[in-house]
Amino acid sequence: MEKKNVFLIVKDVISEVLPDVDSDGVKIEQNLKSLGANSIDRTEIVMLSMERLGIKLPLVSFGGVENIEEMVDVLVDNT
Amino acid sequence: MVKESGKKVAVVGMGIVSSIGGNISSFTRSLKNGTSGITRLAGREGPELSVDIGAEINGFSFNDGLASYPDLPEELLQKAKSCARRSPFPVQASVLSALEAWQDSRMFSQKNDPERLGVIVAGESTTQNYRYGLHAGFATDPEYLSPRYALQFLDSHQVGVLSEIFNIEGEGFVVGGASASGNVGLIKAVQLIQSGFVDTCLVTGIVADLSPIELQGFVNIGAMVGKNKFQSPDQASRPFDAEHAGFVYGQASACVILQSCDVAESKGAVIRSKVLGCALKLDGVSTSEPNVAGEAAAMNRALRRAGVSAHEIDYLNAHGSSSPLGDSTEVEAIKRVFKHHVSELWVNSTKGLTGHCLYSAGVVEFIASVLQMEGGFIHPNRNLDNPIDQDLRFSGATFERDNIELAMSNSFGFGGINSSIVFQNHR
Numbered sequence: 001m002e003k004k005n006v007f008l009i010v011k012d013v014i015s016e017v018l019p020d021v022d023s024d025g026v027k028i029e030q031n032l033k034s035l036g037a038n039s040i041d042r043t044e045i046v047m048l049s050m051e052r053l054g055i056k057l058p059l060v061s062f063g064g065v066e067n068i069e070e071m072v073d074v075l076v077d078n079t
Numbered sequence: 080m081v082k083e084s085g086k087k088v089a090v091v092g093m094g095i096v097s098s099i100g101g102n103i104s105s106f107t108r109s110l111k112n113g114t115s116g117i118t119r120l121a122g123r124e125g126p127e128l129s130v131d132i133g134a135e136i137n138g139f140s141f142n143d144g145l146a147s148y149p150d151l152p153e154e155l156l157q158k159a160k161s162c163a164r165r166s167p168f169p170v171q172a173s174v175l176s177a178l179e180a181w182q183d184s185r186m187f188s189q190k191n192d193p194e195r196l197g198v199i200v201a202g203e204s205t206t207q208n209y210r211y212g213l214h215a216g217f218a219t220d221p222e223y224l225s226p227r228y229a230l231q232f233l234d235s236h237q238v239g240v241l242s243e244i245f246n247i248e249g250e251g252f253v254v255g256g257a258s259a260s261g262n263v264g265l266i267k268a269v270q271l272i273q274s275g276f277v278d279t280c281l282v283t284g285i286v287a288d289l290s291p292i293e294l295q296g297f298v299n300i301g302a303m304v305g306k307n308k309f310q311s312p313d314q315a316s317r318p319f320d321a322e323h324a325g326f327v328y329g330q331a332s333a334c335v336i337l338q339s340c341d342v343a344e345s346k347g348a349v350i351r352s353k354v355l356g357c358a359l360k361l362d363g364v365s366t367s368e369p370n371v372a373g374e375a376a377a378m379n380r381a382l383r384r385a386g387v388s389a390h391e392i393d394y395l396n397a398h399g400s401s402s403p404l405g406d407s408t409e410v411e412a413i414k415r416v417f418k419h420h421v422s423e424l425w426v427n428s429t430k431g432l433t434g435h436c437l438y439s440a441g442v443v444e445f446i447a448s449v450l451q452m453e454g455g456f457i458h459p460n461r462n463l464d465n466p467i468d469q470d471l472r473f474s475g476a477t478f479e480r481d482n483i484e485l486a487m488s489n490s491f492g493f494g495g496i497n498s499s500i501v502f503q504n505h506r
Contacts, residue, residue, distance in 0.1 A: 019164060036161075040227055040230070044226055044227060047222075047225065048223075050223070051220070056222045056223075
């Protein structure tokens with residue numbers, strides 16, 4: 001799947017987990033923490049994104065991820 | 080009489096989300112009118128069950144609820160939202176009833192020492208329906224199980240959520256006592272305050288969000304009224320009536336804030352009632368059978384600890400679950416405790432309106448009793464067409480006006496758990 005489409009799915013998941021965030025305004029270089037996500041919110045965003053994309057990766061695959069773009073890249077590499 | 084414990088405990092806040100009212104004022108109206116919350120159960124996934132009625136909280140919305148407490152600071156409401164926005168229904172319902180109680184207590188406008196605040200969450204195995212709803216997805220894709228599950232399947236998650244929202248840093252824990260859980264929570268809170276561990280304790284009775292398995296289980300043990308027994312669902316809960324055939328499932332989240340009377344008075348809190356005495360008494364059995372001696376002993380102990388004689392009690396909120404054996408056992412126990420005073424003692428059962436709220440029943444009925452004291456009325460005994468006893472003074476089909484100075488509330492649970500609380504009008 002193309003990176004921009006994966007990012008759309010991730011933004012959709014972000015708006016579900018963090019309803020106060022205006023997902024249209026989310027930039028790919030931002031990190032989830034700065035959007036107000038705590039550690040469980042962040043894990044849930046990763047897992048729901050994987051579920052939407054139908055992929056199953058161990059969570060350690062996202063270990064070094066620093067921002068949304070790096071997370072999207074891991075997802076894209078495995079779709 | 081000699082008092083066994085001197086320190087009185089004040090009721091300074093109450094909140095409720097129930098099938099007959101989403102807040103204290105609508106709940107009060109329903110009590111007075113004798114409104115029933117019992118209807119056909121909303122559809123559930125899974126096999127067809129042997130029960131299809133209950134008093135559910137319909138149209139629940141956490142966000143709408145958060146907008147219902149105009150006096151509370153925005154910061155507190157935001158914290159409640161962020162803590163519970165992704166939580167299962169029972170947690171969200173607990174947060175809303177606690178917010179109403181917090182608003183009622185005016186605690187938000189006071190300086191509180193977090194270490195002197197406690198929280199007790201009453202109810203056990205309260206995440207069954209949440210777990211049941213996850214089974215199908217888990218069977219195929221366990222990898223996608225939410226990371227929140229490991230927090231949220233625990234009853235004690237509610238302790239964490241409520242303590243974060245209200246900045247509670249004293250003691251906090253979960254108590255279970257089957258259908259007496261609510262009373263057990265209130266009793267433990269009174270004891271925490273009396274023994275000086277905390278000044279103020281928030282007690283929340285959790286909504287019994289039963290999964291299809293528990294619904295069927297209560298029918299199979301013979302405790303819950305089954306299908307097609309009554310023409311209309313609102314006729315099915317009939318405590319102390321000759322046609323009673325078992326309890327009807329009910330949902331409510333209810334919260335009471337208790338505070339040491341000394342602290343309440345020094346803070347200028349509005350005291351709604353005072354708890355004078357309470358008792359928890361076991362029968363020493365593992366079964367579901369009620370026991371006259373155990374129930375009478377709980378009531379007598381509560382009276383003794385309150386320093387009150389049986390004939391001084393004006394009103395009894397009975398456990399009265401509409402179970403044939405349970406109702407007749409309680410009538411016998413009441414007669415044993417109150418003797419000739421039964422002709423003067425008003426008796427009703429809130430379960431005729433709300434169904435049996437199980438874990439939260441004790442807190443719901445404590446609140447119902449305080450509201451009746453404040454309003455000077457005894458709510459109707461719905462469906463009590465032919466009382467199983469002619470000596471007790473049951474309220475009828477419409478509410479009765481009378482002053483209640485002293486009240487008692489009973490809750491009994493499977494496993495020989497008997498509990499009783501004595502409290503006083505303060506308005």
